[in-house]
Amino acid sequence: MMNKDLQAILNIVQHALHLSEEEKNEIINALKSANKELEVTFFKLERTEKVKHTTAILLEETIEELESKRKSVEAQNKELEIESSLERVRTVAMSMNKPDDMLLVCKTISEQLGLLKVKEIRNVQTAIFYKERGIYMNYEYYAKHNKTVITETEYTNHQIQKDFAEKMQKGNGEFYTSQLTEAEVKDWLTYQKTTNVFIDEYLNNASSLNYYWYSLGSVALGISTYKALNEEEQSLFKRFLRVFELSYRRYLDIEKAEAQAREARVEASLEKVRAIAMSMNRPDDLLNVCEILFKEFAAFGFAGLRNAMVNIHDDDNRTFVNYDYSDEIGKSTNHLTYDIHPVIKKQIAQIRSSNDAFSETVFSGRDLEDWKKFRKEIGEKDDPRLNKSTALYYYFYSIGSGSIGISTFGAIDEEKTKLLKRFRNVFNLSYQRYLDLALAETQAKEARIEAALERVRSRSMGMQKSEELKEVIQVVFDQFAHLNIHIEHTGFIMDYKSREDMSIWLADNQKVPSQITIPYFNSPHWNSFREAKEKGLDFFANYLNFEEKNKFYRELFEHIPGLPQDTKEFYLTCPGLAISTVLLDNVGLCIENFSATPYTEEENKTLMRFGKVFQQTYTRFLDLEKAEAQALEVQKRASVDRVRAEIASMRTKTDLERITPLIWNELNTLGVPFIRCGVFIMDEDQQIVHTFLSTPDGKAIASLHVPFGFDLSIITNGIKHWGNKKRYKEHWDANQFVKSWTVLSSLGETAVDNYSGEQIPESLYLHMLPFLQGMLYVGNDALLTEEDLQLVQNLADAFSTAYARYDDFIKLEAAKLTVEKTLVDLKQAQQQLVQSEKMASLGELTAGIAHEIQNPLNFVNNFSELNRELLSELAEEAEKGNTEEVKVLANDIRENEEKINQHGKRADAIVKGMLQHSRSRTGAKELTDVNELVDEYLRLAYHGLRAKDNSFSATIKTDFDESFGKINIIPQDIGRVLLNLFNNAFYAVTAKKKSTGSAYEPIISVSTRKAENRTIIAIKDNGTGIPQKMVDKIFQPFFTTKPTGQGTGLGLSLSYDIIKAHGGEIEVNTKEEEYTEFVIQLQS
Amino acid sequence: MKAKSIKGVSPDEIQLALQQSMPDNFKPTLAFLFMSINNDIDAVSGLLELQSIRIFGATTGGEFIDGEIGSGSIVILLLDTSPSQFKILLQDYRDQDPQALARKMAVEAKEIFKNPSFIVSNSIRPTDESAFLLRDIFMKTIKSVAGKETIIWGGGAGDDFAFDETIVCTNHETMKRGILMLVLDGDKIQVRGEAASGQKPVGTEKIITKAVGNWIYEIDHKPAAEMVLKYLGLNLSQKEAETFNPNELNVVFSVSRDKGEPVLRGAGLFNWKDNSISMLGSIKEGDKIRLTLPPDFDVVEEVRINAERIKKEEMPEADALLMFSCIGRLSQFGPLMGEEIEGVRKVFNAPMAGFFTYGEFGRARNGGNEFHNNTCCWVALKEK
Structure with a gap:
């Protein structure tokens, strides 16, 4: 697309007639070229225009940015200036350590604001508010005056101040501002002039007064100006406020920390007082309290401190004790009366008015001189400082029963008074505790004494034996020690009224025998004792110095044999001897110590109280002595009885091992001293000594059996002395002990080892006391007294009697054994007889059965023979073709076969019955037809007899009651009874037949019938009968009327047992030579 | 060792490029395959498999073979090194303890070569709470087995900014939770690189x-x-x-x-x-x-100068170049991104392939082996 103008030229050129084509083309090309140039130029212009535009924008932007950067740098510079100003304020504020330092802070703020071009600053100030007092402390710096002022300002009097104070006290963050006009300023100045504030004369010409206050809670920072601050200036001031706030808070924290530190110091100080008061254990310790108080008060800067005091009042006596301390004079204690001086009287009255009372007294001028004189009069220590002083102050706080206080040469301020009160409070608590403790201690002491006495009392009452008195005295000793009474000896003086010597039971830590008896000898102590005894005194005390004591003891040792040398030396080296003795009714109690410190009154009082308790002990002791004498007698008797009883219960040799523990126990019971014991039984028949010995702990060891001729003196001499009924003693040392028991070991008895055990006695006295059967042995490490030996002899005698009975019993036992053996033999014989009876009855049965079986067998044989023949006939007839005959014959054969079969069955039944009979009697009951049973056994008996004697015959009559059914019995057993009875019957009739001849017809009648619930079977024969004298015996075992060898005598006995076992009855009715009838009744 | 880099926006283009790259007796044995997760991985790996080329593959946040940066495309760096000098390991860690598994794999690598060098990648589900923690674990585990000084380079697979699923693959396997290791025989192949960010x-x-x-x-x-x-x-x-x-x-x-x-x-x-x-x-x-x-724009120049220094001092020649550059750098450099890539490539003047990663394995200048963000890691390979 060509430029319009060029196109126009082109058109002209193309249509120009005067130009040649060549010229035209030249021009056209030039035009085209020009057009191209133009196009490029236009493009360039256009693009340059665009770029210019963009560049302009970018330039503008860049300028803007530069400007903003410049502003930012300016702001930064300004900020830096502010920051450095703030930093200056911060530095000043941070170094605040008291409120007054706020003045410098105000000044610095003011100066820095000035540097930061804040104009017309009047002042910079802070205010600390005290609401309860309606005031604030105003710390101000007036810039134009270059003046700092601190004013306590009452803010309730003027509305401006009121509004300001109220707003500020609303809390942190509150802002107060007010702009006073020129007129208002005048009024305000007029008012100010009526107050104590600094009067700023510039206000006279000021056109305005502007306040800007910011509250930080308890403090506020403000600025006042003669010209209102713009917003920027206000926010600038606020930044100073922030700096001030941080610093001020830090200042408050520091102040708080300092207050805490101060408080901690007070607490630490109080703690010292508390500690010393807590550790008090007697009134004089109050002086230590005063000392601490003094030192602490001094440390707290009590100016002109003279002394610290504690007064303890005694209202009852109107007296008081004054404890005081000062570094100059030291500790002193004064006992004074309430009324000694009017001032003191007044002070005490004040103090007593309440538990929290405070008393303040000032002496000066004449009063002071009088007071100094008075002090001298009552003999108080001279106080040089007081002499020089012109005034004297007393400050006391009540502690209830007294006061605590100080005196000073100058007045103390309120803070110090408060501090004094705090010390009072702490002391008071501890002091009350001390008082409580003191009271408690007295009570505790009394309780301890009571408890100690109670222990003695209960031990006394608990005495079971008189000798336990030594334990009681030990308890007394322990209790004195427990009560912290210095004691090295205590003694019971026994029966002193009735004796002319000293019998003392002792307890101590030395090895003095617990019971000693000493004659009176001339010594200060014994003399005092005798004097007291004569005068009937209940108490005396003695004190021996070193020499006196040693003299006394040297003489005393003469009367105490065997006292170890070191014990003696102990007594002789002690510094002295103090003894207190209380005398009661025939008994005394004394306490002693060797450190030569006499017992205090209190301790002696305690001793008296122990004495009273001991009186009871003594009574109990006497009762026990009496009772023990009686008891010993009873014991002896009881012991002997026990030995008898025990031995009487012995039945076997093994029982004899109980001998040793028995002897051991009894010796213990009788109180005989011993370490071993035993019994030697002399067996003359076998020439053996049976020894029963104890182990060292009283257990028995297996008996040793030592031959008479054994070569050991205790054996040989033992036997010899026993023969002579004499006691025998022998002594073994350890070697002999071992040797003797080695010899005894050769007997091969392992138990010997147990005897010696591990304890081989160093010294052993063997006492052998004779009795009828041997010797009683008691071994001890010392010889036994005659008294003890007598006790042992009693025991031996008792043992003897008892042992004799044991011996008899052993013999009796042997005899009994013989009889028992015979009885056993007899029983065995009986069992054999029962067996043979059983076999006999079986033999009888077998005979009967054989007959019974023979019959059916005959039938079987006969019919089978017959059938054989008939079969031959049958064969013949069959050949002949005789059919009729064949039929007849066949029929016969069948009939015969039936009979064979029938009889075979019968034989079978018989055999079964026999088998049943031969079974043992363990059969069970079963329902049985009694009639059948009777019939069967009747036939068995009959045929059995017939088998033995075929000449026998008898008439048998049966009468069976068919009305009853089966009953529950053991059929074999009842069968045996029946068989027995039938046999007897047959025997009886046979015997009669033999004796009477043919005229006699034997008849056996058997009947059964039912009566109520019973089944009755009666078997009667008309045989020989039973003689009346024999009737009672027939059911006894082994009784028989049969010749020897024909009956066991057990048949009826067994029958009787069987019927009884069935719960039935069997009885006999008989008449000699006429009949016998047995009737059996069985339960249906 | 001869290397060639090819690219395309689809498997078809790759097929063509592959064919064109191989007439001159060039017989590649190993392919670094970096491609968009939205492209057809199976198709591409099938093409390479046909030629018996072993695959070290990862999905990307963008891929390049020169200064031109592609998106949704496929780039491949082909090498004809001997198969005895390398080994590819791939394991699924879903049902196993990832650390134990990484250890097992490292141990295996150590058994194959005395001095192994590692080129690693892995796939994750980015939304998993601990998904990104895994790579640190892998890095540490490999170091602990093979030694601190062991050479480890690589980058986490991406998914074109979707941050949903990523994939690593070899010839026959693609894994959404896989650890992928190319183990090179360090005695035969020199591996040297550097991580730089400039941030x-x-x-x-x-x-x-x-x-x-x-x-x-x-x-x-x-x-x-x-x-x-x-x-x-x-x-x-x-x-x-x-x-x-x-x-x-x-x-x-x-x-x-x-x-x-x-x-x-x-x-x-x-x-x-x-x-x-x-x-x-x-x-x-x-x-x-x-x-x-973001880096100054001259960082591009700095990276290049550093590369030249290394070339001069340690590695005068390179057979091939790899580059693992953080996906973040795309927006940082925008139209300049290509310069950085091209700058390094020009220094060595060797065929190169690379991709925009979800994190990089490598060491910065004077640093140890680490798992990075927002860096550019270049790696030069040279058969000795």
Whole structure:
């Protein structure tokens, strides 16, 4: 697309007639070229225009940015200036350590604001508010005056101040501002002039007064100006406020920390007082309290401190004790009366008015001189400082029963008074505790004494034996020690009224025998004792110095044999001897110590109280002595009885091992001293000594059996002395002990080892006391007294009697054994007889059965023979073709076969019955037809007899009651009874037949019938009968009327047992030579 | 190596030109095909395939073989170099991790030649949020595999300012999301070029305060598009803005790097709804940018003088020339554009083809391999 103008030229050129084509083309090309140039130029212009535009924008932007950067740098510079100003304020504020330092802070703020071009600053100030007092402390710096002022300002009097104070006290963050006009300023100045504030004369010409206050809670920072601050200036001031706030808070924290530190110091100080008061254990310790108080008060800067005091009042006596301390004079204690001086009287009255009372007294001028004189009069220590002083102050706080206080040469301020009160409070608590403790201690002491006495009392009452008195005295000793009474000896003086010597039971830590008896000898102590005894005194005390004591003891040792040398030396080296003795009714109690410190009154009082308790002990002791004498007698008797009883219960040799523990126990019971014991039984028949010995702990060891001729003196001499009924003693040392028991070991008895055990006695006295059967042995490490030996002899005698009975019993036992053996033999014989009876009855049965079986067998044989023949006939007839005959014959054969079969069955039944009979009697009951049973056994008996004697015959009559059914019995057993009875019957009739001849017809009648619930079977024969004298015996075992060898005598006995076992009855009715009838009744 | 450049406005013209180029025993083996996306790519590649010529093809924002700049046309630079001295790789990155794919391709190239030189192009969908970021990734990936000093040149395919779809192709494949690599045997073929822009950063430095993908939403906390319009001196109403086509506005930012020279990033699309602009290369939040002004007109002369210096000092002769010039330069240079192209061509006096790209791969004088905007990259090839 060509430029319009060029196109126009082109058109002209193309249509120009005067130009040649060549010229035209030249021009056209030039035009085209020009057009191209133009196009490029236009493009360039256009693009340059665009770029210019963009560049302009970018330039503008860049300028803007530069400007903003410049502003930012300016702001930064300004900020830096502010920051450095703030930093200056911060530095000043941070170094605040008291409120007054706020003045410098105000000044610095003011100066820095000035540097930061804040104009017309009047002042910079802070205010600390005290609401309860309606005031604030105003710390101000007036810039134009270059003046700092601190004013306590009452803010309730003027509305401006009121509004300001109220707003500020609303809390942190509150802002107060007010702009006073020129007129208002005048009024305000007029008012100010009526107050104590600094009067700023510039206000006279000021056109305005502007306040800007910011509250930080308890403090506020403000600025006042003669010209209102713009917003920027206000926010600038606020930044100073922030700096001030941080610093001020830090200042408050520091102040708080300092207050805490101060408080901690007070607490630490109080703690010292508390500690010393807590550790008090007697009134004089109050002086230590005063000392601490003094030192602490001094440390707290009590100016002109003279002394610290504690007064303890005694209202009852109107007296008081004054404890005081000062570094100059030291500790002193004064006992004074309430009324000694009017001032003191007044002070005490004040103090007593309440538990929290405070008393303040000032002496000066004449009063002071009088007071100094008075002090001298009552003999108080001279106080040089007081002499020089012109005034004297007393400050006391009540502690209830007294006061605590100080005196000073100058007045103390309120803070110090408060501090004094705090010390009072702490002391008071501890002091009350001390008082409580003191009271408690007295009570505790009394309780301890009571408890100690109670222990003695209960031990006394608990005495079971008189000798336990030594334990009681030990308890007394322990209790004195427990009560912290210095004691090295205590003694019971026994029966002193009735004796002319000293019998003392002792307890101590030395090895003095617990019971000693000493004659009176001339010594200060014994003399005092005798004097007291004569005068009937209940108490005396003695004190021996070193020499006196040693003299006394040297003489005393003469009367105490065997006292170890070191014990003696102990007594002789002690510094002295103090003894207190209380005398009661025939008994005394004394306490002693060797450190030569006499017992205090209190301790002696305690001793008296122990004495009273001991009186009871003594009574109990006497009762026990009496009772023990009686008891010993009873014991002896009881012991002997026990030995008898025990031995009487012995039945076997093994029982004899109980001998040793028995002897051991009894010796213990009788109180005989011993370490071993035993019994030697002399067996003359076998020439053996049976020894029963104890182990060292009283257990028995297996008996040793030592031959008479054994070569050991205790054996040989033992036997010899026993023969002579004499006691025998022998002594073994350890070697002999071992040797003797080695010899005894050769007997091969392992138990010997147990005897010696591990304890081989160093010294052993063997006492052998004779009795009828041997010797009683008691071994001890010392010889036994005659008294003890007598006790042992009693025991031996008792043992003897008892042992004799044991011996008899052993013999009796042997005899009994013989009889028992015979009885056993007899029983065995009986069992054999029962067996043979059983076999006999079986033999009888077998005979009967054989007959019974023979019959059916005959039938079987006969019919089978017959059938054989008939079969031959049958064969013949069959050949002949005789059919009729064949039929007849066949029929016969069948009939015969039936009979064979029938009889075979019968034989079978018989055999079964026999088998049943031969079974043992363990059969069970079963329902049985009694009639059948009777019939069967009747036939068995009959045929059995017939088998033995075929000449026998008898008439048998049966009468069976068919009305009853089966009953529950053991059929074999009842069968045996029946068989027995039938046999007897047959025997009886046979015997009669033999004796009477043919005229006699034997008849056996058997009947059964039912009566109520019973089944009755009666078997009667008309045989020989039973003689009346024999009737009672027939059911006894082994009784028989049969010749020897024909009956066991057990048949009826067994029958009787069987019927009884069935719960039935069997009885006999008989008449000699006429009949016998047995009737059996069985339960249906 | 012999080279010829041909052009045409249709496949028919190309067929004719191709025939005419080959009677004198010229047997080309490789063709750089730069053509309008609106022309028939398949037809043209079919013609080349008939002659067994391997194709390195890309659609353009305008194409040229001399000082005359075509639009909607087809240009081809034909080379008869031995097939053993080059290899063309093309991969679709749509379903793959583009970086992994680029790495794979670079590794393959490295396996083919000991010292590979790369001529690369790629196609994108310009409206995709991260479309322009890909080229930076490709560049970095190839560098990391083949080495920092590796020779890499090329340009992103264009679509005649439509900013819709672009295409790269070889003989049988055209891809809308493809990475195209011509791998040359560096030991056999010398490759030398230079990237120049002449853009001048001006004004104060600004910070990208909000960006998503390659879209800038805020610069110094102000809406990005608004700010750009201000620079351009345009006061548009909302309605005007919505219909405004910014394609030729040629807004280019210089993005400063922690190390090395700043890179140029041209603005692509405006989104008037949220006042954002997309960049034709990677940017991120926090990047410091300055607006640039277009080069002075004498930059054309400067480019030529530099080319002459290179010719004199390093490469007295060239067999062929390629040129990848940013599409933005079209509006910057207007009728002068041809001068820049022709200036370089005349220096070497060798056959040339080139196109207006959507971003350029290459290195500026004294710089490293980068992906650029608004530069002109010329590349001379010479068989050793």
